[in-house]
Amino acid sequence: MASYYGKKLVINLFGESHGPAVGITMDGLPTGFEIDEVELRNFMDRRASGNSDLTTQRKEADLPEFISGIFQGKTCGTPLTILIRNGDAKSEDYGELHDVPRPGHADYTNHIRLSGDEDYRSGGHSSARLTAALTAGGGIAKQMLEDWGITVDAKLIEVDGNSENFDEIIAAAKEEGDSVGGIIECTIKGVPAGFGDPIFDGIENRFSQMIFAIPAVKGIEFGDGFQLARMKGSESNDAFDFDEEGKVITLTNHQGGILGGIANGMDIVFRVAFKPTPSISKTQQSISYSKGEVVELQVKGRHDPCVALRGVPVVEAAAAITMLDFLL
Amino acid sequence: MASYYGKKLVINLFGESHGPAVGITMDGLPTGFEIDEVELRNFMDRRASGNSDLTTQRKEADLPEFISGIFQGKTCGTPLTILIRNGDAKSEDYGELHDVPRPGHADYTNHIRLSGDEDYRSGGHSSARLTAALTAGGGIAKQMLEDWGITVDAKLIEVDGNSENFDEIIAAAKEEGDSVGGIIECTIKGVPAGFGDPIFDGIENRFSQMIFAIPAVKGIEFGDGFQLARMKGSESNDAFDFDEEGKVITLTNHQGGILGGIANGMDIVFRVAFKPTPSISKTQQSISYSKGEVVELQVKGRHDPCVALRGVPVVEAAAAITMLDFLL
Amino acid sequence: MASYYGKKLVINLFGESHGPAVGITMDGLPTGFEIDEVELRNFMDRRASGNSDLTTQRKEADLPEFISGIFQGKTCGTPLTILIRNGDAKSEDYGELHDVPRPGHADYTNHIRLSGDEDYRSGGHSSARLTAALTAGGGIAKQMLEDWGITVDAKLIEVDGNSENFDEIIAAAKEEGDSVGGIIECTIKGVPAGFGDPIFDGIENRFSQMIFAIPAVKGIEFGDGFQLARMKGSESNDAFDFDEEGKVITLTNHQGGILGGIANGMDIVFRVAFKPTPSISKTQQSISYSKGEVVELQVKGRHDPCVALRGVPVVEAAAAITMLDFLL
Amino acid sequence: MASYYGKKLVINLFGESHGPAVGITMDGLPTGFEIDEVELRNFMDRRASGNSDLTTQRKEADLPEFISGIFQGKTCGTPLTILIRNGDAKSEDYGELHDVPRPGHADYTNHIRLSGDEDYRSGGHSSARLTAALTAGGGIAKQMLEDWGITVDAKLIEVDGNSENFDEIIAAAKEEGDSVGGIIECTIKGVPAGFGDPIFDGIENRFSQMIFAIPAVKGIEFGDGFQLARMKGSESNDAFDFDEEGKVITLTNHQGGILGGIANGMDIVFRVAFKPTPSISKTQQSISYSKGEVVELQVKGRHDPCVALRGVPVVEAAAAITMLDFLL
Secondary structure, three states: OOOEEOOOOEEEEEEOOOOOEEEEEEEOOOOOOEOOHHHHHHHHHHHOOOOOOOOOOOOOOOOOEEEEOEEOOEEOOOOEEEEEEOOOOOHHHHHHHHOOOOOOOOHHHHHHHOOOOOOOHHHHHHOOOHHHHHHHHHHHHHHHHHHOOOEEEEEEEEEOOEOOOHHHHHHHHHHOOOOEOEEEEEEEEOOOOOOEOOHHHOHHHHHHHHHOOOOOEEEEEEOOHHHHHHOEHHHHOOOEEEOOOOOEEEOOOOOOOEEOOEEOOOOEEEEEEEOOOOOOOOOEEEEEOOOOEEEEEOOOOOOOOOHHHHHHHHHHHHHHHHHHHHHO | OOOEEOOOOEEEEEEOOOOOEEEEEEEOOOOOOEOOHHHHHHHHHHHOOOOOOOOOOOOOOOOOEEEEOEEOOEEOOOOEEEEEEOOOOOHHHHHHHHOOOOOOOOHHHHHHHOOOOOOOHHHHHHOOOHHHHHHHHHHHHHHHHHHOOOEEEEEEEEEOOEOOOHHHHHHHHHHOOOOEOEEEEEEEEOOOOOOEOOHHHOHHHHHHHHHOOOOOEEEEEEOOHHHHHHOEHHHHOOOEEEOOOOOEEEOOOOOOOEEOOEEOOOOEEEEEEEOOOOOOOOOEEEEEOOOOEEEEEOOOOOOOOOHHHHHHHHHHHHHHHHHHHHHO | OOOEEOOOOEEEEEEOOOOOEEEEEEEOOOOOOEOOHHHHHHHHHHHOOOOOOOOOOOOOOOOOEEEEOEEOOEEOOOOEEEEEEOOOOOHHHHHHHHOOOOOOOOHHHHHHHOOOOOOOHHHHHHOOOHHHHHHHHHHHHHHHHHHOOOEEEEEEEEEOOEOOOHHHHHHHHHHOOOOEOEEEEEEEEOOOOOOEOOHHHOHHHHHHHHHOOOOOEEEEEEOOHHHHHHOEHHHHOOOEEEOOOOOEEEOOOOOOOEEOOEEOOOOEEEEEEEOOOOOOOOOEEEEEOOOOEEEEEOOOOOOOOOHHHHHHHHHHHHHHHHHHHHHO | OOOEEOOOOEEEEEEOOOOOEEEEEEEOOOOOOEOOHHHHHHHHHHHOOOOOOOOOOOOOOOOOEEEEOEEOOEEOOOOEEEEEEOOOOOHHHHHHHHOOOOOOOOHHHHHHHOOOOOOOHHHHHHOOOHHHHHHHHHHHHHHHHHHOOOEEEEEEEEEOOEOOOHHHHHHHHHHOOOOEOEEEEEEEEOOOOOOEOOHHHOHHHHHHHHHOOOOOEEEEEEOOHHHHHHOEHHHHOOOEEEOOOOOEEEOOOOOOOEEOOEEOOOOEEEEEEEOOOOOOOOOEEEEEOOOOEEEEEOOOOOOOOOHHHHHHHHHHHHHHHHHHHHHO
16 A cells, blocks of 8 residues: 555556556546647656666657546546556566565565565566656646646756766766766745645655655755755744735745745755665675575666666656645 | 544644644554553653753643543553643743744744634644654654664754754854754664565655654755765665574665665664754844735744754654554 | 544544543644534533433533634634543443443454453443544534535434334333434535545545444435335436526435435435444343353443434534535 | 545556546555456456346456556565456447436536536446446455455345346336346355454444445445344344354344444345436436526436346455455
8 A cells, every 4th residue: 555645636656667567547636637648758758768878778668558537638537547568678687686686676675575476577566667657647747737837847966976977977887887876956936835734744744755756765855955954043044025026935945945844935946865776787795585695696687877867857747746736 | 634644553743832732642553552651751851841951941841641542551452642731831922923924934834824814823733842742652652662672763963064062052052042953863773674665655755754744854864865876886785695693684774774665674774954943033034914014023932042952852753653653 | 543534624533431531633624713612512412411311321511622723712724622521430330341241332342353452441432422522523513514504404213113202212211221223314405516526435435434433323325225226217316407596406306415426416315223222231141251151241330222312413413524524 | 536445455446437448456465366367257247247138238348457466477565457448338329418417327416526527428437337447356355355264245135125036127127218226235254353443444434435436326234234223222232152162153143243343253244225227218307508408318328227236246346345455
């Protein structure tokens, strides 16, 4: 029961990396909305692999197949289900993983949790492949938000500790059979003050519950985040003022547009830490369950040297779904 | 419906800072557990104010009153409700706040969200006062976890960017009518591998949903967190090994004991960023709703110059509740 | 986690029959609503015992104590918690029940479910005493619904198979140390067409989930209910028409105002079957856990000979809470 | 968000009667279970149309397509999604229904609720077609329960008020272009005492929330149900005893195996009232939205003269899912 998320807009992710398909069901979408399928395809292409030398070479057509929830081209108020077939999957690459877990991956923890019954091929349900379905759903949410005048934009602001020359850094890591981490910053513009809820359902709470569903995410901060812990109150408090039209604003935005879990009308800003892709071709130390001994592992298969690169539209998608849930 | 949290152990916080009481209801606790009330009182005292020159001077007895869920001294399998009466509250200090919101506080956002019907006295339901109830509940969860061999310990590791001399830094800020932020690190020992759930209900997801319920928290990171984004995969992947008893371990713990949202048997480690207390006595710029103009505000009342100081047991309490929910 | 109910208005019942108090927390109520406390008291008095020879002689003042959620006499948008202290409880009457379960009661099933740790005094959390808290919450919901032009009225339509002379039938049962069942019909007027949800959250689904929370309820039917199963489609289908103002109506109301789980604008009508009070003073066969043998049991204590009598305002309260949840 | 159900086993239904497919996702199933697909197909055939002269002539192959959650023939601990393609659907039969709602159907209420954006073809998401997906999921749950020694069996016990000669009664109704209702009784054997939860999550509460999701259900009763309301307590209380092996039993089972919402170890018994199929070929009075006037309607298309007939495996499926959720 861990694949569900949301309050008014409930989403559900299903599928395994090497099963027939991955998919998403979204229940609670507004009715009468006409999805721009070309725009959706373009958005999903931003995430899809094969478009760049710097991402995995696995080819995914990733055409979304609408199963339900659409009538005469518009959302009809019932659960919208999208399937994305798994095409170019080479399962034979993963046989060894049932016995030797990849360091930094969920192989070992899924093995223990599911008593050995897990689909071990490329992480199964824990695979980043699931983010294709999340991106499809988020692409729709993003289009709907635009109708409310709300935009969601993420960008990669740091790779392996650097704030520029990302392509070179990633290419070098790939060359070495290694991988690098990165930081993504997401900005949501146009959210009116007052949206959000106190205590457990604040914007920070629900965004973080969503964002940590993206594989490889290990940290999140809102506004100036950890840097706020190094400020004085007289520095971090954003002074209130009125803009020219009499709307309440703050002169700075250290709080990232959120006070007490609720939007204050300024841009909502958060940053997400992605760890390096755990699948690397460099030789690593692992264990063999069957032999009960330490073994060397060289992960085969095709992998992104920087998962954060493809994470940008995924973060946007995740943020759009969460934001839409707040607004409904 | 934002004051509920949990799956198998559902908790609910209620009360306002200056109402009759704050409280917590916990539904789903194990039965037959004898709460050590002295230990609980001691734990709550760690959070309570008035014990130090460096916290607010508001005196709170904070005696937990058990309303339900206890029979013959033991948990009896029904919702356990605890009340903590609000004693020494000076409401008159807060009258101005209905018209002039405090920068960095939820005053403005609650005002918009609740159309002016909010209890504006000291943040009402958004007040840090609610953490007294959370701490009571968490103190019970902590005792229960100890029966399973699981310990939860938090400590303040940074204040205003410094890793030592906290008392002096906080005292200086207080002297200036200002406040400082801080970082708390929490370590959970003894969680067996396999606990946790994938996707939206991973350990990171559910801990962060809980931890951001603590007022002033603006960031969370697990394991090496944001530092992981600056590592190579060959550095961040924790190599598997066996310990002397044949138990699977990792040689390092960059992942903070969590892989794919699921515990791997190593210590669970996370850090939390607390912003500086927004209530400061220094003069700040705010606005007056009634006048429609910018005004100067000097926040009266008694406030902690470093809310992170009292946050230590609160983080432990929050973590203990979440961990217990996973184990049930 | 079984004491929670609702989607947008989440309620939580806590307390045991012979503990310090019973209570309710309601999260999600509209803000700025002024509760008429006199009217609430009157509503609760309809349920309270001691007002009639035909109900239990246990005296309950049942004054609702507001703990949170009210500010300056109005709902302030935070969880509203009400306590009702347990006054005149004679626990000594119930000692035997820990060893000898009462037939028709939850004593045995709670004993098994809670491994012997249950509060066995008068059913503990399963006691009809909890309906005092439900009635307090429902009384508030009822007042709020009236502001929307919606009324909720229940009446006893059958006792022990008879549709009149209820007082005599109940008095006779009491005289014999026995009890009788009854049927309550509830009518909700003024619900606009379109409220409700499909599949699992239809009006029937959510009303029934709520109504079966009332102890002693064993059946529920909507509209003509079981009688519909004995009709032809040409009889049971309610023909559509327009009223004088052009509003869509149906000429009959066999469906009880509900089509596909959604209100059609006609009166919502349902009936509830209450079994006879299981606590009777007549000698009954039970078992002794400690002796492992069959024993005779004569239930002491004071009991209603017809629990359906006091069930009328409880059904109204339960229906009002559910209806309000749909409308929010 | 109304298409979700469950606590530990969360299910989600999606699809429309005349869309590409209907489907179910089940999250929380036990791992390592090998589904007997032949048995599942046979179970689904019991529901499928076209097998009898007495059900609708629409042909449905209803082959379940497994999308996720199965690995190497066994459940692998991730959400299990099944699609059932919609084959022989004649949408042109339903064009008129967008303007003229069928009496007794959800056409009108969906139209109002979804502001005219509903998929009006044969009820869309509200169609009995969705029970194909529910039956697929329930068939799996039924197989799993059998491993625990629990059986779920339903039977038609009454049609149009008669307890025999069902075929003749239904055939006669069909001949007249009319339909008839019926009553189904379901018995669950083998549930150990102690399963179930108090208050809102009792067996009655959760079974009824599920069962009313089946289209055409208008009433439910447990044990002797409404008949209990016509008994004395001395008659309805089931006396406790021990069986030959020392297990606690009751000598009668008026309570239907449930006390206080919790199983007492006896057979769980409930009855469900199905109204007559609302779609009848007899001329009925309805309205035209566009004309704003009363019109005559003759429903075209192929319909079951007694929906309760096909309801038998659907009730079993629904009961099996709910029971499994309690046991997990």
